[in-house]
Amino acid sequence: MKYTWTVLLFQELVHQFRSQRSMSEVSQMSFNLDSDNNLDPQYEGEAQQKGSVDNSVYLAYVKSGGGKLAVLTLFGLFALAQVFYASTDIWLKEWVNLEEAFTAQNATAASDDNSTVVTFENLPENRWGLTSEQCVYVYAALIVVCVLFTWNKLVVFYNTCIKASQRLHDTMFRGVMGVRVNTVQLTKLCRSEMSANDAMCRGVTNAPMWFFNHNPSGRILNRFSKDMGQVDTLLPVALVDCLGFFLEVVSILVVVCLVNWWLLVPTAVVAMLLYVLRELFLNTSRELKRIEAIARSQSLNHAAATVSGLTTIRSAGEQQRTLAQEFDKLQDLHSSAWTLVLTSNRAFGFWMDMVCCLYLGCVTFSFFLFASAESHGGNVGLAITQVIGLVGMCQFGMRQTAEVENQMTSVERILEYTNLPAEHPVDPDEKALLANHSSLDFKSWPVKGEIIFEDVSLEYEKPPRKDLHPAPEAPSGQKIVADEPVLAIRGINLQIQPAEKVAVVGRTGAGKSSLIAALFRLSKLYGKVTVDGVTVDEAGLRAWRSRLAALPQRPALFAASLRDNLDPDGRYTDVQLWDALDQVELREMVSALPAGLNTKVGDGGGNLSAGQRQLVCLARAALARSRVLILDEASANVDTEYEFLSFKI
């Protein structure tokens, strides 16, 4: 539970803004499904990449795993392990040939009295003069070395993958590391408005408000759950199989060619066939995986929207007629995509089997056609066993290479969220603070709490459109401005004196909440807002939002203890916490609870009444002792006594 005040307050506001559209989410269940129904401009369909996964995605994954050094170490370990695997097989071949030669010698000696008996170590083929027993030792030693290398390479490999997953997750969440797909774009941003430090903070938690307004929670959850899960669990397995597969294929081909180099011809043909099959399969399966991921987001959105609007749905008795039908529709869509993923996998496996059987036939019959006096049984046996191994592995390996590319679509989707536009500036601009407010002690800012709005307008941003065309031409030849900013509040000038209590009154939709959004810079702001003479650009968003307190209309509580909800950073003592509860007159209620401050609060404060939730939030604001406290109809659910309390604070 490491929520900072910034995140907390921000989340409260996000929560509030979300709540304004929770019902529209319920009616949004069919977005993406049917373009005719997709009328709400708030939600665009989820972006789906096309074509093969870009090399930069692989590169970004490798970079997050540790870069060049990690890759070189891994390749070194895998190659060495492979050399020992092949050596074991080659040694087995040598040994079998020696045993065969020894048996032949003995048979000749038994039938021919003149010939002398040759011992195993004196055989002309036995270059090193080893005994039969020593051959076993060499074989056993090679196997032990193989086991050690296998263990070592896998430990290093999985550690690298875990590191890559962790860094990808952290970047997607907080944007704290340097994995960037589009460095050119980032450099441009850095040059234009952002500091390099701000540019690094490009994760979901630093995304601007429009991102949350335009991306349903199910879509974001999907990336953090299923996509991340695939990168955590399935991708490393597919990758290790792939790496092992390529190295093994190379080593098997070397071994086979040492025995009968003519086999290179059918091998090349088979390799070509397998490659064509893989390409055919990949083109289909990659797109199917992407479609499946998007279909999954829709089901998750539906589930999330259903849970948040459950009371309304039940009261309207709409569980069966619309809700179940809508969900079935989404479920069917997802199941169809998933079934296609599975069937295309099976079909690929079947055709791979066919090609591999063909190759096995070629190898076996090649020994009848090209049999020579030197063809030892060991050589033939080795070639056939290797090829049988190759057949099984080819199937599995090719499937795994395709799987890697499919799983890489998850990395691609995660990287998309690591490269989100970020709010800025995050940190204070020390230089500007020093130049404009030389006597200011920024640590204790704001001391007075004077708020000034100068010609302030607020625009609720829309996500940047990728398909932005030049403005269309009007019939008369006049240009139509495609996206003129729609201002929620326009040209506001006001001054709130220190310790002054100001109430803003207006009919619904007048822009009262938008004033708060402007103060907290939750969307695109025109004009200037200052608190004690300091602007948000000077103070930085983190400090700005954490030093001002706001209580939204719908209080935000977390599924944690009451203590964590009051004091997420663990900054205050129990005495201070009880004092704050005293101020909002909750002491009696909390002390009556068996676990007191450690009582678990349900998700969103489910086990508290609406008024109690607001009081807990008010206690949280009281603890912060902020000079500026903003209440957005926060007294909607409580009695007049509470209203009086909030004014006291």
Ligand SMILES: Nc1ncnc2c1ncn2[C@@H]1O[C@H](COP(=O)(O)OP(=O)(O)OP(=O)(O)O)[C@@H](O)[C@H]1O
């Ligand atoms: N997230 C948003 N995206 C786009 N437009 C918005 C958004 N939130 C509010 N608006 C628009 O801004 C205008 C002002 O809305 P605002 O929420 O500030 O009104 P309000 O005075 O707080 O109303 P209420 O009393 O109902 O809370 C409205 O026309 C609304 O449609």
Ligand SMILES: [Mg+2]
């Ligand atoms: Mg409002």
